[in-house]
Amino acid sequence: MLVVSDLSFALPNGNVLFSHISFSCTAGVTALVGRNGIGKSTLLECINPQQNGVSITGTYQLLQQSASDEVNNHQRVIDALHLGSYYDALERIEVGTPRDSDIDFLEHHWDVRERAQTWLDQAGLSVRLEQTMHQLSGGQRTKLHLIGLLQQSPDLLLLDEPSNHLDQPSTQWLIDQLAKTKSTVLLVSHDKTLLNSVDRFLVLDETGVHPYHLAFTDLREALKKQRQDTLNAVQHAKAQLKKEQREQHDREQKAQRRQRHGEALRASGSQSKMLLDKKKNKAQIQSGAQTKRADQRSEALKQVVSQYQDQQTQVSALNLQLSQPNTTQRRLLDLIQVVLPLGDKTPLTVSLDRGERLRVNGPNGSGKSTLLQCIQGIQTLTSGQLNSRCDALYLDQHLSLLDQSDSPLAFLQERVPNIDYSTTRTLLASIGLRGEHALQPCSMLSGGERMKVALLLISQLPSNGLLILDETDNHLDLDSQDQLAITLDRYQGAVIFVTHQDDWLRTDKVITLQCPTP
Numbered sequence: 321m322l323v324v325s326d327l328s329f330a331l332p333n334g335n336v337l338f339s340h341i342s343f344s345c346t347a348g349v350t351a352l353v354g355r356n357g358i359g360k361s362t363l364l365e366c367i368n369p370q371q372n373g374v375s376i377t378g379t380y381q382l383l384q385q386s387a388s389d390e391v392n393n394h395q396r397v398i399d400a401l402h403l404g405s406y407y408d409a410l411e412r413i414e415v416g417t418p419r420d421s422d423i424d425f426l427e428h429h430w431d432v433r434e435r436a437q438t439w440l441d442q443a444g445l446s447v448r449l450e451q452t453m454h455q456l457s458g459g460q461r462t463k464l465h466l467i468g469l470l471q472q473s474p475d476l477l478l479l480d481e482p483s484n485h486l487d488q489p490s491t492q493w494l495i496d497q498l499a500k501t502k503s504t505v506l507l508v509s510h511d512k513t514l515l516n517s518v519d520r521f522l523v524l525d526e527t528g529v530h531p532y533h534l535a536f537t538d539l540r541e542a543l544k545k546q547r548q549d550t551l552n553a554v555q556h557a558k559a560q561l562k563k564e565q566r567e568q569h570d571r572e573q574k575a576q577r578r579q580r581h582g583e584a585l586r587a588s589g590s591q592s593k594m595l596l597d598k599k600k601n602k603a604q605i606q607s608g609a610q611t612k613r614a615d616q617r618s619e620a621l622k623q624v625v626s627q628y629q630d631q632q633t634q635v636s637a638l639n640l641q642l643s644q645p646n647t648t649q650r651r652l653l654d655l656i657q658v659v660l661p662l663g664d665k666t667p668l669t670v671s672l673d674r675g676e677r678l679r680v681n682g683p684n685g686s687g688k689s690t691l692l693q694c695i696q697g698i699q700t701l702t703s704g705q706l707n708s709r710c711d712a713l714y715l716d717q718h719l720s721l722l723d724q725s726d727s728p729l730a731f732l733q734e735r736v737p738n739i740d741y742s743t744t745r746t747l748l749a750s751i752g753l754r755g756e757h758a759l760q761p762c763s764m765l766s767g768g769e770r771m772k773v774a775l776l777l778i779s780q781l782p783s784n785g786l787l788i789l790d791e792t793d794n795h796l797d798l799d800s801q802d803q804l805a806i807t808l809d810r811y812q813g814a815v816i817f818v819t820h821q822d823d824w825l826r827t828d829k830v831i832t833l834q835c836p837t838p
Contacts, residue, residue, distance in 0.1 A: 321346055321504060322367065322476055323375040324529075329359065329366055331764075333756055337362055343522055343529045345476075349498050349505040351515055353539075354524035356768025356797045357752060360508045361385060363524065364478050367506070378475025383465055385481040385508075385767055385795075397456075398436055398449045400464040402472065406432040407449065439467050443493055446685070446835055458485035458717060459684030463493075470497050479507040481767070483514045484794045485717065487683045488820055510768075510797055512536070512821070540798070638772055638800035638807075639750055645785035645813040649709050650674055652786050652814050653695065658704030660694065663687015664833040667704060674785055677826050678816045682833030688818045689717065691833070692790050695816065712786040717794060717818075719774050724763040728753050728773045731762065736780045751776055767795035775804070785813040793819055 322345040329337045337359040352360050361384075369376050398407045406429040409422040426432070436449055445463055453461055462485050469477060483491045495517045498505055506522075509515055521532040521539055532539050653672040659665055664687045672678050680688045693699040695706065696714045715721065723731055732744050748758045751772040753765075762770055771792065778787070787808075793801045805825055808815060817825060 321375075321377040322506065324367065325373045325375070327363075327366060327371070327373040329362055333760070335756065338524065338528070341524075341529045343531065345504055345506050345522075347502075347504055348519035349507065349517070350520050350522060351518040352506060352508050352522045352524060352529075353510075353515070354797070355752075356772065356795070356800065357757075357766045358524050358526075360524055361480050361766060364480050364506070364508060367476075367478060376476050379472075380476035380478065381469050381472060381474040382478040383469055383480060383482055385484060393452060393454045395453045396449065397440075397447050397451050397453070397464060400453060400461070401436050401439060401468045403429075403432050403436050407436070439471060443467055444489060446837070457685045457689065459487055459490060462486055463490050463684065466494060466497070470501060470503075473501065474503055477501070477503040477505045479505065479509075481508055481510070481795065483509060483511040483820075485684070485791065486820065488513070488822075490684060491820065510795070510801065512798070638775070638796065638803045640775060640779040640804070640807050642779050642787075642807060642811045643781065643783045644811070645674065645783050647674070647710055647785045649785060652709050653816075654705070654707040655695075656705040656707070658694070658706060659702040660687045660690050660833075661699055661702050662690045663836065665702075665836055666834070668831065670829065670831055672786075672814050672816065672829070674814055675812060676814050676828045678814070678829045678831065679825070679827045680816065680818045680831050680833070682831075683835050686833035686835045688833060689790055691831070692716070692788050692816065692818065696788060708786075710784040710786050712788045712816075713778050713781060713783060714788040715774055715778055715790065715792055717791040719770055721777065722762050722770060722774055725761050727759045727761060728765070728776075729758045731773065732777060732780070735777055739780065747776055747780070748773075768797055768800065771795045772800065783811075783813055787811065787813060787815045789815065789817040791818050791820070793821060793824055 324344070325342050326340050327342070328339045331337055341363075352363065354360055364382060365384075367374055367376070367382075368380070396404060398404045406426060409419070409425050410430070410432055412418045413422055413426070429435075433449065440447065440449075443463060445460060445467070447456060447460060447464075453464075456464070462482065466479075466482060483494060486494065491511065491513055495514060498507075498517070507514075507518070515521075515536045518536070521534065521536075523530045523532060523539075523543065532542065534542060650673050651671065652674055655668055655670050657667040657669055659667055663685065664682065668691075670678070680691055682688050690699060692714070693716075694701050695708065696712060723734075726734070728748055729744055732747065733739060733741070736744075745758070748754070751769075753769065753773070762773060765773070771794070775792070793804065796804065801821075801824065809826055815825070819825065
């Protein structure tokens with residue numbers, strides 16, 4: 321069981337990410353959801369026994385979303401399964417060079433090799449126990465980490481975007497494992513398939529953590545209604561403020577007319593000075609009181625408008641406009657009997673014309689990213705012919721084009737020709753990066769925020785007609801995924817993409833790769 325009480329967290333620059341939040345998790349699977357940058361990953365990292373305000377019953381384990389990206393070239397598959405020491409002891413005994421402690425160490429683990437292979441087979445993972453992690457795809461590495469954690473059966477299991485990079489069968493495998501585990505599970509995800517399987521939700525927003533016992537589709541409808549209510553409240557508060565300002569202006573005009581009338585009477589001498597002074601003082605007192613009340617009402621309305629506008633801004637989805645192609649070339653790409661250096665070794669032939677959408681499909685480890693890198697010239701084909709008639713804009717799943725030490729502001733100004741400071745600030749604000757937030761190093765941003773910065777760069781560069789996207793929907797919150805799909809649908813060039821969501825983008829052609837036999 322997990323209990324969080326009055327937990328707060330501030331960034332190094334002093335900005336408060338979340339404040340005085342409280343919630344609990346019991347048996348079953350709970351999903352923590354919220355917009356990119358709201359603090360979901362940070363919240364998971366704060367959940368540990370040493371943190372004030374956090375109570376964990378029993379053991380816990382955390383899978384960070386960067387687990388598949390942080391590759392130790394010397395770590396083997398068996399090590400990721402937390403069985404490497406037993407495997408090595410067995411190897412030493414078999415080759416006749418055991419240590420004194422090896423036999424006792426293996427007392428209950430003589431079947432380590434068979435046990436590990438069974439875990440891999442049950443997970444549908446075709447890798448060798450002695451393979452090193454850098455030889456595997458991101459999805460294969462993620463799955464290995466999940467197997468290792470699930471086999472430990474901690475009392476509390478924290479998973480940060482565990483289905484990122486997983487193919488569809490692997491995501492279903494994860495869902496099945498979570499349904500069987502005795503662990504209390506708290507996960508962060510933007511994966512619709514995974515979210516449809518959880519027991520309950522915690523929604524993290526600017527006001528705190530809010531529990532929902534709803535189906536995922538019902539939750540989305542409830543949150544959509546909240547956003548519409550926020551928009552309506554903004555419009556109503558603005559209308560009230562405008563009305564108050566108009567009425568205050570009318571009162572000031574009337575006061576000025578009365579003052580001019582009094583001055584005219586005073587000049588004509590038709591009324592006594594004492595009576596006019598009395599009327600003037602009374603009018604000034606009334607006007608001052610009215611002005612004070614009006615100022616108070618206006619200030620209150622301004623605060624309401626500001627509060628709702630902040631909420632409205634935070635929930636606004638990714639909104640990009642891609643540069644349209646500057647070429648009239650119809651045929652953009654031909655692949656003729658190409659064989660990949662990694663993954664599927666079956667010769668592949670396909671063509672791509674302007675305006676077409678080509679999806680590269682296949683299980684983890686089949687060579688999807690390798691194919692995209694070959695098209696981009698990063699890797700070399702084993703054989704076959706590749707004819708590319710334009711330079712592509714390429715966004716890989718690891719966001720290699722980002723300089724993690726640069727701020728988003730500096731990064732865009734360095735990479736986008738002739739962009740001025742004001743325009744850069746406006747663009748960053750459109751994806752939710754305002755003020756000092758846009759001055760942090762990219763490494764300090766959430767995965768979704770980094771993806772948005774990369775997409776923002778792509779949108780500002782001239783297009784030659786071909787866009788290559790490798791699991792770009794990973795890390796993006798649900799509203800941003802939907803908005804990006806709309807943006808890509810409007811793009812008149814060709815798109816080659818990898819995704820694990822069948823219904824995300826319009827698809828004209830599909831390449832399906834297969835894993836080679838290990």
